[in-house]
Amino acid sequence: MTVAVLFDFSGTLFRVESTESWLRAVLDGAGVELSEAEIVETARALEIAGALPGGADPVRVPEELAGLWPVRDRSAELHRAAYTGLSRQVPLPDPALHDALYDRHMTPAAWGPYPDALPVLSALRERGVRVGVVSNIGWDLRPVFREHGFDPLVDAYVLSYEHGVQKPDPRLFTAACEALGADPGSTLMVGDSRHADGGAAALGCAVHFVDHLPAAERPDGLRPVLDLVG
Template sequence: MTIKGVLFDFSGTLFRIEPTESWLRAILTEAHISLPEPELLRTAERLEAVGAQAGGAPPAEPLPEDLAALWAVRDRSSEAHRAAFTGVSRQVPLPDPRLHDALYDRHMTPAAWQPYPDTAEVLGALRERGVAVGVVSNIGWDLRPVFREHGLDPYVDTYLLSYEHGVQKPDTRLFALACDALAVAPQDTLMVGDDRRADGGAADLGCTVHFVDHRPVTERPDGLRPVLDLLG
């Protein structure tokens, strides 16, 4: 088998969101609000525990009933995505209620994201080998500016974002759309992601699937390089 196309997940695969503490510090600084350091750290810990940061840790505790149903479909529209994450965030008291929306807005900025150390190297190598590349993400906002800001957009041939199609992984329809956009058969496509359930759905379409660990950028310097060994 020869791989002719590679699909990548976004968060935890090609990029990693900033730590929760710096996320909170950024919006407090922008709002000219100061918190005592122990309170700031406690607040960041609580935001992380409830899963308030899109792209960050999942909720570590049960969701309130009024949010559970919305959470399950949060990636199908931009409205649901914002409502789900700001709803979860509001479980944690902040000095100004408007900061919950500010946190959500912050996570959509290129400054909040950092590519893994080998992302550019691997995407560049795929381009040199003539392998088509797509990004398939469960997300509620347009991530293309993140790729442009970090100079990686030239390596991506297509983006399939769940909120733009009303379909979220592991639904095979999203992977099928990506394969069609690349003009590559699923049997000749490799899906690379960090979520065994969501990204693993590509296997049901006939794609080969390879998983990476969703770890901090400093702890995963070369997690993507094995992809190049799988090309055949």
């Protein structure tokens, strides 16, 4: 019997805004004007660079970031350095915009839940199933959950930067199971990364994968979780 479910954050419960929306919000906030063509071109370059956390991976990791990129989720400092390093591959009108872009992605406004996320978490709560969020991340995502009304449905948050280890390291999943008082053999891990989230299987957790798609293209990807829990 499943008594606990662990969820990944980005690409599983929530989806980050588009790169173009991200860029527009920061330019508007800074009072910087670019032509429509410049905005589209710059957003495309940022996407290729992989500069938006939670967005597309970089097409190519620059040599100077090669050592940093694999361990970026182990601390807040590493995470910021990695993503602003990618952003700085793209020229912007003001160098300060690179940090502003990073800051924007940490705001609740930059994230939207998948359509079925709230109903699924609510159903798990009604069934008495404990819920944890296990994320490779470099910042505190709790305000995102509070802003969108998800926080009362989450029993524990286990974030890589707070533990100094990142998925697929079994220690992060162990910490999550311990926080929920759940045995790994009675726990289900739900995520979008076979590499990172699949690490829970080493502890004996069941694992279910979802596709990391735009929210409109994945309206009910989480609903199978309810059948798996039983």
